[in-house]
Amino acid sequence: MKNIDNTSKNSAHIIVFGNEKGGSGKSTTAMHTAIALLRLGYRVGTIDLDARQGTLTRYLKKRFEYITRNREHLPSPAHMAIEKSQRESVSEQKLEEEAFLIMALEELGHVCDFIIIDTPGTDSFLSRLAHSHADTIITPMNDSFIDLDLLASIEMQNYEIIGPSVYSQMVEDQRKVKNKRDGGYIDWIVMRNRMSHLNTNNNRIITKLLGEISKLAGFRLAPGFGERVVFKEMFLKGLTLLDLKEDQNGGLTMSQISARQEVRNLIMEIAPEQIKGYPEQESKSWKTA
Numbered sequence: 001m002k003n004i005d006n007t008s009k010n011s012a013h014i015i016v017f018g019n020e021k022g023g024s025g026k027s028t029t030a031m032h033t034a035i036a037l038l039r040l041g042y043r044v045g046t047i048d049l050d051a052r053q054g055t056l057t058r059y060l061k062k063r064f065e066y067i068t069r070n071r072e073h074l075p076s077p078a079h080m081a082i083e084k085s086q087r088e089s090v091s092e093q094k095l096e097e098e099a100f101l102i103m104a105l106e107e108l109g110h111v112c113d114f115i116i117i118d119t120p121g122t123d124s125f126l127s128r129l130a131h132s133h134a135d136t137i138i139t140p141m142n143d144s145f146i147d148l149d150l151l152a153s154i155e156m157q158n159y160e161i162i163g164p165s166v167y168s169q170m171v172e173d174q175r176k177v178k179n180k181r182d183g184g185y186i187d188w189i190v191m192r193n194r195m196s197h198l199n200t201n202n203n204r205i206i207t208k209l210l211g212e213i214s215k216l217a218g219f220r221l222a223p224g225f226g227e228r229v230v231f232k233e234m235f236l237k238g239l240t241l242l243d244l245k246e247d248q249n250g251g252l253t254m255s256q257i258s259a260r261q262e263v264r265n266l267i268m269e270i271a272p273e274q275i276k277g278y279p280e281q282e283s284k285s286w287k288t289a
Contacts, residue, residue, distance in 0.1 A: 012045070012108060012113060012114060012115045013113065013272075013275050014117065014134050015116050016117045016131055016137050017029060017030040017116070017117065017119060017137075017139075018119045018130075018131055018134075018139055018167075019121060020122060020127075020150055020167045021147060021150055022121035024121070024141055024147065025193045025194075025225060026140055027050070027056045027118050028059075028225070028235065029138065029191070029225065030046070030116050030117075031056060031059050031060075031240060032266075033116060033138075033267070033270070034046050035076075035240040035242050036263055036266075037113075037116075037267070038076070039075060039242055040267075040279060041279030041280070042113040042114055042272060044078075044112055044114050044115075044116065045079070045112040045116070046115070046117075047079075047101075047105075047108070047115065047117045048080070049082055049117060049127060049130055050119065050121075052084070052120065053120065056079075057079070059238060060076065060077075060079050060238070061238070062235070062238030064238070065238060066237055066238045066239065067238075078108060078111065078112065080104045080107075082097070082101060082104060084097070094125050097126045097129070098129055101133075113272075113276045114272070123170065128170060131186075132177040132181070135186065135187065136187045136188075137187070138189045138190075139167070139188070139189070140191050140193045140225075141191070141192060141224075143203065143206055145202070148209060148210070149165055150166060151217060152164055152165050152209070152213045154209065159209060161212055161213060168213075171186070171188060171219075172218075188219035189219060189220055189222050189269060190210070190220070190221055190222070191221075191266060192210070222266060222269040223266075224266070225262050226262065228255055228259050229255075230256050231259070240263075242263065244256060244260070
């Protein structure tokens with residue numbers, strides 16, 4: 001099932017990267033998605049809700065430092081970071097956090113085609129609120145039974161699905177909240193990161209279970225990013241794989257070429273042209289990079 005456009009052509013399409021587990025690659029995937037969309041010619045804004053870790057914010061900070069140091073022009077999104085409220089009562093915290101998020105969405109929504117939100121790897125009010133405003137949720141997951149447990153409760157002796165797990169249930173709850181608020185629908189994509197290239201028994205079992213869970217939980221599967229050192233190297237420079245030709249070191253390895261294709265495959269799954277149409281001036285760098 002392809003994306004369902006829940007936003008008008010004049011309002012931003014909100015993509016939330018979510019997974020209630022750290023280390024799944026949310027920030028890396030969010031950053032690469034933002035730069036890919038920018039290079040296609042779309043206007044993009046980013047919001048970092050992971051105030052404690054701030055990985056996406058630090059990523060962009062390194063990018064701005066790279067631009068200043070090398071006097072290079074690199075497309076970069078309009079960025080906002082939202083801190084967890086320090087108000088005394090829980091009710092006051094929720095009101096303040098909601099006000100900040102709504103303000104950020106409204107400000108970016110007037111000038112952006114897409115808003116990308118990076119959420120923390122824990123359950124929180126602010127994360128649930130962001131999910132409820134999503135038009136698309138993208139959940140990167142490592143190819144492991146630990147990550148699979150967030151999507152469904154599984155009887156491991158016979159590999160039978162017992163029912164939805166914590167994150168799947170949260171997404172379903174926020175789908176209901178969104179539908180009640182504005183009649184919208186959330187398209188949910190689960191992408192398998194760090195997949196083994198070996199056709200192991202565990203790999204086959206996870207593939208089978210994900211297929212079954214996707215039908216129950218209502219998400220579609222997409223290939224993710226491999227376990228590559230290049231992603232960590234790019235973070236340290238503030239660059240993405242789509243900036244490699246502008247990196248002064250130059251040259252592309254086979255691993256870098258393969259990794260960049262993985263990013264493009266994800267963008268094809270998002271299908272931005274179906275959501276917002278083709279931008280008036282498509283960036284040449286997408287085609288030549």
